[in-house]
Amino acid sequence: MNRYEQGPIVVTRKRRSPVKRVLTAIAVLVIAGLLWCGYVWWKMDHAASSALNEPRDVGIVLGASMWGDAPSPGLKERLDEALILYKDKKFGVMIVSGGLDKPGNKYTEAEGMRNYLVQQGVPESAIILENKARSTYENLLFSKQIMKDRGFKSAVIVTHQYHGMRSKDIADFLNYDDPKLGLTESKTLQMKYHKPREVLAYTKWKLDEFLLWLGWKKA
Numbered sequence: 001m002n003r004y005e006q007g008p009i010v011v012t013r014k015r016r017s018p019v020k021r022v023l024t025a026i027a028v029l030v031i032a033g034l035l036w037c038g039y040v041w042w043k044m045d046h047a048a049s050s051a052l053n054e055p056r057d058v059g060i061v062l063g064a065s066m067w068g069d070a071p072s073p074g075l076k077e078r079l080d081e082a083l084i085l086y087k088d089k090k091f092g093v094m095i096v097s098g099g100l101d102k103p104g105n106k107y108t109e110a111e112g113m114r115n116y117l118v119q120q121g122v123p124e125s126a127i128i129l130e131n132k133a134r135s136t137y138e139n140l141l142f143s144k145q146i147m148k149d150r151g152f153k154s155a156v157i158v159t160h161q162y163h164g165m166r167s168k169d170i171a172d173f174l175n176y177d178d179p180k181l182g183l184t185e186s187k188t189l190q191m192k193y194h195k196p197r198e199v200l201a202y203t204k205w206k207l208d209e210f211l212l213w214l215g216w217k218k219a
């Protein structure tokens with residue numbers, strides 16, 4: 001047999017071991033996770049208060065922890081931001097949203113916020129309580145129903161800067177009409193804890209959003 005009559009050359013590939021394949025998959029997932037976290041962190045840091053050129057119907061103040069019968073320092077920061085916007089006539093009515101923080105508390109988050117605002121000179125007639133919400137999604141879901149029942153169309157969502165991205169994302173999902181943000185930087189909260197936690201909370205929200213869109217999760 002001469003060299004022109006030789007059979008086909010068979011090239012065999014060496015299979016990677018199952019361990020290597022698993023390690024490769026883990027490495028890909030870790031890199032993807034780090035990229036996602038970096039993207040979310042970047043978006044979170046770039047959330048900003050909206051330009052409020054025209055008054056809105058309501059300000060929705062999102063709840064946070066109560067310390068006993070009074071709002072926590074972090075919640076007071078949100079309320080103080082709401083007070084500034086209210087006094088600047090950016091809205092004439094406030095919906096304060098938040099359920100019972102702990103079973104033994106005397107007041108819900110909404111009631112504690114109402115009490116604080118009244119002490120600062122806001123008339124009770126300008127404050128609407130939403131006493132059931134246990135999450136940001138519920139804050140905005142239940143507040144939207146109140147707006148619908150009372151004929152309000154436009155809203156400013158008042159919260160912390162690091163929380164603004166997720167709040168706006170949820171409001172858009174719930175079909176708020178051009179929701180605006182009133183954000184405050186925190187001088188009392190530990191950002192080394194709250195920002196990583198917010199990255200996880202935003203990731204969970206995106207999963208919940210997908211399930212809600214599919215109809216696999218109840219609103």
